[in-house]
Amino acid sequence: MSEQVNVVSVPVAEPAAARRGSRLNPSLIVGGSIVALIIGAALLSFVWTPYDPTRIDAAARLTSYSGDHWLGTDKFGRDVFSQLLVGARTTLFVGIVAVGIAAVIGTPLGIFAGMGSRWAGEIVMRGNDLLLAFPALLMAIMFAAVYGPSTLTAMAAIGIATVPSFARLARSGTLGVMNTEYVLAARAAGRTRRAIAVRHVLPNISGLVIVQSSVAFAIAILAEAALSFLGFGTRPPTPSWGRMLQESQELLHSAPRLALWPGIAIALAVLGFNLLGDGLRDRFDPRLEVRR
Amino acid sequence: MNNQIAGPSTPPGAGIPDAAEPALRVRDLRVGTDNLDLITDVSFTLAPGERVGLIGESGSGKSLTALALLGLLPEEVKASGSIRLSEVGFDVVGASERQMSKVRGDRMAMVFQEPMTALNPVMQVGDQVAEIMLLHRRQPDRRAARRAAVEMLAKVRLPDPEGAARAYPHQLSGGQRQRVVLAIALANDPAVLLCDEPTTALDVTVQAHMLDLILTGVAERDSALLFITHDLAVVATVCERVLVMYGGRIVESGPIDEVFTRPRHPYTRGLLDASDMDAVDGRGRLHTIPGTVPAAGRFPDGCVFRNRCAHATQQCVQVPPLEHKGARAHACWHPVEEPT
Amino acid sequence: MVFALSLLLASAVVFAFMAVLPGDPARVALGVQATPEALEATRAEFGLDRSLPAQYLDWVGGLLQGDLGRSYVTRADIGPQVFDRLQVTAWLVMAGMLVALVIALPLGVLAAVRHRRLSGMMLSGASQVGMAVPSFLAGILLVSVVAVQLGWLPPGGWVVPADDPVQFLRRLILPALALGLVQGAVVTRYVRSAVLDVMREDYLRTARAKGLGPYRALVKHGLRNAAIPVVTVLALQLATLLIGAVVVERVFVIPGLGSLLLDGVANRDLLLVQSVVMVLVLAVLLVNYVVDVLYTVLDPRLRRAG
Secondary structure (H helix, E strand, O other), X not given: OOOOOOHHHOOOOOOOOOOOOOOOOHHHHHHHHHHHHHHHHHHHHHHOOOOOOOOOXXXXXXXXXXXXXXXXXXXXXXXXXXXXXXXXXXXXXXXXXXXXXXHHHXXXXXXXXXXXXXXXXXXXXXXXXXXXXXXXXXXXHHHXXXXXXXXXXXXXXXXXXXXXXXXXXXXXXXXXXXXXXXXHHHHHOOOOHHHXXXXXXXXXXHHHHHHHHHHHHHHHHHHHHHHHHHOOOOOOOOOOHHXXXXXXXXXXXXXXXXHHHXXXXXXXXXXHHHHHHHHHHHHHOHHHHHOO | OOOOOOOOOOOOOOOOOOOOOOOEEEEEEXXXXXXXXXXXXXXXXXXXXXXXXXXXXXXXXXXXXXXXXXXXXXOOOEEEEEEEEOOOOXXXXXXXXXXXXXXXXXXXXXXXXXXXXXXXXXOOHHHHHHHHHHHOOOOOOHHHHHHHHHHHHHHOOOOOHHHHHHOOHHHOOHHHHHHHHHHHHHOOOOOEEEEEOOOOOOOHHHHHHHHHHHHHHHHHHOOEEEEEEOOHXXXXXHOOEEEEEEOOEEEEEEEHHHHHHOOOOHHHHHHHHHHOOOOEOOOOOEOOOOOOOOOOOOOOXXXXXHHHOOOOOHHHHOOOOOEEEOOEEEOOOOOOOOOO | OHHHHHHHHHHHHHHHHHHOOOOOHHHHHHOOOOOHHHHHHHHHHHOOOOOHHHHHHHHHHHHHOOOOOEOOOOOOEHHHHHHHHHHHHHHHHHXXXXXXXXXXXXXXXXXXXXXXXXXXXXXXXXXXXXXOOOHHHHHHHHHHHHHHHOOOOOOOOOOOOOOOHHHHHHHHHHHHHHHHHHHHHHHHHHXXXXXXXXXXXXXXXXXXXXXXXXXXXXXXXXXXXXXHHHHHHHHHHHHHHHHHHHHHHHHHOOOOHHHHHHHHHHOOOHHHHHHHHHHHHHHHHHHHHHHHHHHHHHOHHHOOOO
């Protein structure tokens, strides 16, 4: 440390105590990269794929890795790599719609439950608990039974089944915000509930909602894959990773690679969104930032 | 980093007439991480039955000292120097986990600050007291230990000790829980009892009872007491001698009545002034010590107090040695003059 | 009380859901060529000509007596079918949970205790990857490697344990692993974070100050406290496992509740679907109820005074 002459007023430099947790943590980087990769693949598939993923080529059935077909072809001679690219599109589409439904319904419900009267909150949360008894996949199978299997029913079912997780989160976040000094001050100043919800509650819980969206996205991908695998999700000929797995099942003897690649794609996508959620949580949650 | 001129300080314990083996002897204790010293050159002794206070603001290293004595420092923090207990054949510094397990709770025990969280919430209170006696084979079996636990709970004057033994911590008040913690600490008649702010979290009305129990407890067992607090009034009622700690160093020590009436170190002076609720400065405000305790590793070189001290000069760039004079000692280049 | 109420509500939801079906269950069951007379007869036979509330009460009344009704399609009693299949699925779920616990408890504790070291970080990384693999994918990969390539175990099918215990076990291993490995990864993460939280608690420091070694202090004072949050997660995971079994049964061609449900959907056998869904929901609710009871055993703070 420096040799100060005027010792009386040695101003010991204040430590950068307010040093924020690192803005970029490993989870955020890895998860973000994987998610970016999948989004990139989906976007790429709009303008370019090596082959038309639905084109049946009897001459090139079940070819292995080659220069022509990088990841080979399936039993109809369709190019696996092209199917994977377009499958990314399906996966993201289902995820976005399902999570969108869940967040758009669940978040306001949770805020309402957290801000409204005790009765309103109680009723919303009981309804929530009831909905929790219907896991996403079960809900989707019920939807498929009633409305017939399609991408739309899958998305709606997954979305509705995911509503409780958002409602619960939004409610606990709202209860926290409602007890802060600034909200009490705003209420004392006569602000309406709606103004408080929009100006104070929503901005404060948006971080939580974003984190939950990422985690819910991973769950939606898993559910969509399982549904397509069971034949209740995306209908042919639209490529879907889950259905690629289903079609590979009878060929496990001769062509296990047909199960491997869509499997890797699904696992990678889920891993990516889970990691992204973890990374975002570390950034948004101030309690965790203190821990180095 | 440390350009002190004084080497390891002069033998501690000077001024304690008792020739008997001290209950605890700490020498040149240094605690820190790889690149940061948190406690430096701390030396002191406790005679059997002696009651010593360790005072200072939060952040001065008091609690860390206690954890170092128990060998319970956080993983990344290491201690060096020497900590010896009477009738213990090894040095606490560098002792193995297995060796320390025999010492902790037996030769040396501790009462923590937070009674609300110090007890296991899912275990009956009686079992938590019995455990320490079973662990160190002070009782032959569970039943005997359980009976002894009820006795211990009675000794810390818990109403209905039988019932309390069957209770879970959440069924007891803060004061009652702290009595349980004390019962655990005293169960095996430790040679040294460490108390880290044992009454800070308690209601004022309960504090006096707790202090009384601690005093009786150590007196009955002839245990040495190291009492950590920032409350000078509490130290004055409980202890005979006091160590003043600042910036991880002992800056002054001596008998309570002398240190509190004629402090030599400006920091002690400041503490006393700040705790005096009657004295005011020229503008009618209560005294305070200017500035705040720096974060660990941010204390100035040389005298750790110099950036908050009104008397600091260029000489204070050097670390002042702890100068012993009779029963007292202080580490300051410009000690407060003794009032005539 | 709350349990009974949520059960009643859940049954109403399931019934209402199936009742909104566009179209007539009798026509769905009999197909488009059915004559009006046949349709009328079927409606009368199954009471479909009555009002919806009457049908609902009839169904719930049957449920309470263990009578799940008869299939509109096969006319077979649904109850015995569901009961048979439930036993198969119960084996899968229990075995899967066992695998998950055997993996998650030691590894989760280890990952927490060593969270600063490389081994701990690798464990949490591995659990993160494991979480990303859906159980049916794990099943396909296990079949591909263990059954097809190595030929160690049969790729699927089912044998009743009483008939041939050895063959039963051989067929149980792969589906149980498929379910359990993935669940194990999830539970490992929760065990790790629960143990990490407990390790920071004051009472663990008190235990150390008593003279307990680091591991003994954790085992004796930490684990029961850490169990409280873990048990919640286990309940949720049991529900996930049940649903996962539905899919895994398809991978391993196992005649469980999941296959029954999927066949029902494929045959448009609505009452069957309705009943299986109700049984699954009942199982989920039951598990949640058991967890609430288990809490009070684990955590004395939740017990009523007295």
